Amino acid sequence: MDDFTAAALPLQGITAHYLINSSFKVEPDHTVLLHAGAGGVGLLLIQLLKARGARVITTVSTDDKEQLARDAGADHVLRYDGFAARVRELTDGTGADVVYDGVGKDTFDGSLAALRIRGTLVLFGAASGPVPPFDPQRLNSGGSLYLTRPTIGHFLRDAHERRWRSDELFAAVADGSLKVRVGARYDLAEAARAHDDLEQRRTTGKVILVP
Ligand SMILES: NC(=O)c1ccc[n+]([C@@H]2O[C@H](COP(=O)([O-])OP(=O)(O)OC[C@H]3O[C@@H](n4cnc5c(N)ncnc54)[C@H](OP(=O)(O)O)[C@@H]3O)[C@@H](O)[C@H]2O)c1
Structure with a gap:
């Protein structure tokens, strides 16, 4: 594995891993919606979810990003406008x-x-x-929904957990079943331009700064 792939994988990969295994355990018969399917976490999520057998619906903002999400294996690629109604249509209500x-x-x-x-x-x-303050009553009227707001540090609690997630991810990259897209590399001196491209939604996959 080359250095750029090894550098690109841990943060976004471990995030994708804990999201589908620990925040909510995805099973093969589940339908999953994930946003920003051509982003760094998004492209990894699509591949890991398809490997599990789930049905994957994703959102993106452009045609080029749509193609990347499709190539990663997404079943349905939507634009953000009206995505909730479209998900309902795709799942027979x-x-x-x-x-x-x-x-x-x-x-x-x-x-x-x-x-x-x-x-x-x-x-x-x-x-x-950030999402503005939220009335929990909305979870009731929405259908007894669950809401969680996780962060990566709470899913790397000990050496066992770190090894479990890392081993699975690096093995999947090594055997070719998980592709890591490095969408752009910038010299460290160009970090400001990298941040601007992120803010303007011009990036896909992982963005790497090279010292
Ligand atoms: N909680 C955790 O443990 C954890 C860990 C890692 C990352 N994160 C967070 O997860 C998110 C995704 O991370 P990532 O590394 O995959 O980032 P990323 O590759 O930059 O993806 C972000 C994507 O969000 C979409 N987006 C929609 N509205 C946007 C807006 N107003 N400004 C900028 N982007 C917008 C863009 O895709 P479209 O143009 O297709 O909409 C963009 O490419 C980030 O918010 C990051 O901070 C959280």
């Missing part, structure tokens, strides 16, 4: 078993609306900004 939402403010309401009764929203990021 039922809704998704789980939504993985790293976008936050702009998608939060739709993510709740896309869930089935007793579905789970895993809010793991805020790429579009």
Whole structure:
């Protein structure tokens, strides 16, 4: 494995791993909605979920990103406009078993609306900004929903957990079943441009700064 792949995998890979194994355990018969399918976590999530046998619906903002999400194995690739209604159509009115939402403010309401009764929203990021204060009563009216807001440090609690997640991820990359996309490399001196590209949604996969 080359150094760039090894550097690209841990943060986004371990995030994808704990999201589908520990925040909510995805089973082969589940329908999953995940946002930003061409992002770093998104592309890894799609592949890991398809390897498990789940049905994967994802959102992206452009045609190029749609192609990347499809190539990674997504079953349905949507734009953000009206995504909750589209998920309901695709599930015959039922809704998704789980939504993985790293976008936050702009998608939060739709993510709740896309869930089935007793579905789970895993809010793991805020790429579009933080979600405003929230009335828990909405979980009741939405269908006795579950909401969790995890962070990676709480899923690497000891050496055993670190090894479990790392071993599975590095083995999947080594045997070719998990592809890591390094979408862009920048010299460290260009870190500001890298941040600008992230903010402007111009990046895909992993962004790497090279010292
Ligand atoms: N909780 C944790 O443990 C944990 C761990 C790692 C990362 N994270 C968080 O998870 C999220 C995804 O991480 P990542 O590394 O996959 O990031 P990423 O590759 O940069 O993906 C973020 C994507 O979000 C989408 N997006 C939607 N609205 C946006 C907006 N207003 N501004 C910028 N992007 C927007 C963009 O895709 P489209 O253009 O297709 O919409 C963008 O490519 C981030 O919020 C990150 O901080 C959390």
